[in-house]
Amino acid sequence: MLEVRNLSKRFGGLLAVDDAELTVPEGAIVSLIGPNGAGKTTLFAAIAGFLKPDAGRVTLSGEDITGLTPHDVCRRGLVRTFQVVQPFANLTVRDNIAVGAHTRIRGRADARRHAETIAAELGMSEMLDQPAAALTVAGRKRLELARALATGPTLLLLDEVMAGLNATEIEDIVRVIRGIREAGVTIFLIEHVMQAVMSLSDRTYVLNNGAIISQGTPGEVASDPQVIEAYLGHGASQAITREATAAGGPDA
Amino acid sequence: MSEQTRIAGWTVLLALLVLAPLAITSGRWIEFMELTLFVAVLGQGWNILGGFGGQYSFGHALFFGTGAYIQALLQFKLGWSPWATLWFAIAGGVLVGAFVGYLSFRYGLRGSYFALITLAFAEAFHVLSRSLVAVTEGGRGVALDLNLDPDRALTTFQFNFGGDFLKAYGFYYTILVILMLAYAATWWMEHTRFGAQLVAVRENEDAAEALGIDAFRVKLGAICLSAAITAAAGVYYTQKFLFIDPGIAYGPTKSVEALFAPIIGGLGTVLGPLVGALFLHGLGEFAKETIGLVWEDRPGLDLILFGVVLILVLAFLPRGLVGLLDLAWRRLSGAAPAARKGKADA
Numbered sequence: 001m002l003e004v005r006n007l008s009k010r011f012g013g014l015l016a017v018d019d020a021e022l023t024v025p026e027g028a029i030v031s032l033i034g035p036n037g038a039g040k041t042t043l044f045a046a047i048a049g050f051l052k053p054d055a056g057r058v059t060l061s062g063e064d065i066t067g068l069t070p071h072d073v074c075r076r077g078l079v080r081t082f083q084v085v086q087p088f089a090n091l092t093v094r095d096n097i098a099v100g101a102h103t104r105i106r107g108r109a110d111a112r113r114h115a116e117t118i119a120a121e122l123g124m125s126e127m128l129d130q131p132a133a134a135l136t137v138a139g140r141k142r143l144e145l146a147r148a149l150a151t152g153p154t155l156l157l158l159d160e161v162m163a164g165l166n167a168t169e170i171e172d173i174v175r176v177i178r179g180i181r182e183a184g185v186t187i188f189l190i191e192h193v194m195q196a197v198m199s200l201s202d203r204t205y206v207l208n209n210g211a212i213i214s215q216g217t218p219g220e221v222a223s224d225p226q227v228i229e230a231y232l233g234h235g236a237s238q239a240i241t242r243e244a245t246a247a248g249g250p251d252a
Numbered sequence: 253m254s255e256q257t258r259i260a261g262w263t264v265l266l267a268l269l270v271l272a273p274l275a276i277t278s279g280r281w282i283e284f285m286e287l288t289l290f291v292a293v294l295g296q297g298w299n300i301l302g303g304f305g306g307q308y309s310f311g312h313a314l315f316f317g318t319g320a321y322i323q324a325l326l327q328f329k330l331g332w333s334p335w336a337t338l339w340f341a342i343a344g345g346v347l348v349g350a351f352v353g354y355l356s357f358r359y360g361l362r363g364s365y366f367a368l369i370t371l372a373f374a375e376a377f378h379v380l381s382r383s384l385v386a387v388t389e390g391g392r393g394v395a396l397d398l399n400l401d402p403d404r405a406l407t408t409f410q411f412n413f414g415g416d417f418l419k420a421y422g423f424y425y426t427i428l429v430i431l432m433l434a435y436a437a438t439w440w441m442e443h444t445r446f447g448a449q450l451v452a453v454r455e456n457e458d459a460a461e462a463l464g465i466d467a468f469r470v471k472l473g474a475i476c477l478s479a480a481i482t483a484a485a486g487v488y489y490t491q492k493f494l495f496i497d498p499g500i501a502y503g504p505t506k507s508v509e510a511l512f513a514p515i516i517g518g519l520g521t522v523l524g525p526l527v528g529a530l531f532l533h534g535l536g537e538f539a540k541e542t543i544g545l546v547w548e549d550r551p552g553l554d555l556i557l558f559g560v561v562l563i564l565v566l567a568f569l570p571r572g573l574v575g576l577l578d579l580a581w582r583r584l585s586g587a588a589p590a591a592r593k594g595k596a597d598a
Binding site: 048050070071074075079080081082086087088089090091095098099100102105106107108111147148150151 | 449451464467
């Protein structure tokens with residue numbers, strides 16, 4: 001469904017995304033993990049049209065979408081959410097979601113009705129008349145998701161929708177994401193909450209210093225020495241193996 | 253406030269404005285109402301782009317002046333009928349709006365940069381209208397011939413020497429019709445996808461883009477509609493005063509007048525500019541009357557007062573007077589507070 005080939009993005013002297021290659025198959029949940037500053041959000045932004053890649057190609061269902069504007073990308077069925085939530089603060093939850101619905105629905109009343117349906121699916125019916133500014137963190141994260149979903153996407157790019165949520169809220173949103181996939185939407189997500197990554201994803205890519213250093217099922221990736229070193233520092237992988245085999249005390 | 257209550261409120265308000273001349277017989281108060289409605293039209297023009305779209309222009313005189321000048325010059329130089337020139341005047345305003353909008357929005361100018369570029373364009377037109385003497389008659393301005401024949405009052409769009417009714421109320425109803433059209437257009441806009449997308453762009457342009465909105469096109473549409481209404485105010489001005497010069501057309505006064513009314517009345521609300529204009533000019537008139545009694549007449553006093561009111565509204569009423577009315581209505585009807593419609597940090 002989504003193919004990224006040799007994508008690079010440079011900011012001055014910093015190579016934020018370095019020759020990234022990845023594939024998101026239709027109907028799958030694929031995750032992108034990596035330490036802070038690895039370039040995950042930059043990669044998302046380059047895919048969704050918010051940044052022009054310096055090199056490489058992005059195709060959606062076989063169609064080249066490299067360098068298109070974000071609204072064009074959205075109309076073709078790929079929509080992203082923001083890590084730092086971007087609600088229309090002065091509008092109600094209903095009107096926020098309706099803005100997304102307007103991508104495919106012209107009439108105001110129809111868009112609002114569609115917004116109500118989406119809100120019901122995500123368990124937000126109670127909040128419809130509240131201004132977005134009055135929502136809790138969990139509510140805002142969910143609103144990001146609802147708005148994106150209202151555009152009728154085929155592929156959703158979710159940027160850390162679980163950050164800042166407590167355990168119950170995470171369970172809730174994991175259930176919601178599964179439901180969205182079951183409804184036929186492919187999902188590509190950036191996440192730091194490992195338990196969610198492990199339980200949700202069919203496939204995981206690991207980004208470090210802008211480059212994809214590992215890929216596979218979540219289990220494979222988690223035991224990859226390169227990944228452990230990327231997260232815990234040079235030598236960490238060996239240290240852990242030593243510890244596991246010798247079951248000895250911590251070595252300096 | 254429910255949709256039905258709003259519609260009922262509007263009907264009452266419009267009926268009052270239509271019937272006002274029955275109660276107001278003094279020419280001076282009719283003049284006052286004409287001026288107020290004129291500012292309310294100017295304000296609505298600004299409000300579409302600034303209030304609904306969040307693009308604060310500091311040079312709306314650009315559209316006002318272009319409308320006024322085209323209306324005057326086509327009659328003065330080519331002898332066209334004012335009823336024909338007015339379409340060109342409005343189209344000219346839209347064209348200038350599209351041009352400025354294309355340049356600023358294509359290059360992503362927002363906030364104070366947009367305000368500055370509109371101010372710069374208005375000033376550039378100010379200078380041009382002064383220096384292109386062959387076209388605009390320069391600093392002397394354009395004075396249209398006065399029509400003294402009462403039978404031709406309608407065809408010349410000059411009501412000063414018309415029959416009793418035209419002479420007294422012709423221009424009042426002219427500006428009222430322009431106001432109704434402008435406010436109906438704004439009301440329509442608020443109830444369409446275009447309006448929803450414009451507000452979304454105001455609230456958060458990146459999020460709007462991510463949700464499939466072509467922010468450039470939406471803003472361009474808004475500046476064209478905004479310019480059309482503002483240019484229509486220019487047409488009215490030319491016909492009412494039969495005179496236009498560079499200072500009146502492109503000077504900063506009209507740009508400031510255009511933004512005062514909606515900011516004080518309530519940004520991004522259909523009613524805001526009208527409420528703001530009524531309040532400001534009512535207050536100005538009241539001040540002149542009362543202070544004039546004990547003190548000699550001080551020109552410019554109303555402007556000082558406007559400034560004070562603007563500061564107070566910005567500090568304490570971010571949603572303007574309409575927000576205050578809305579709050580009072582909710583208190584009275586016991587309804588729960590709903591989302592703010594205006595921009596909070598205006």
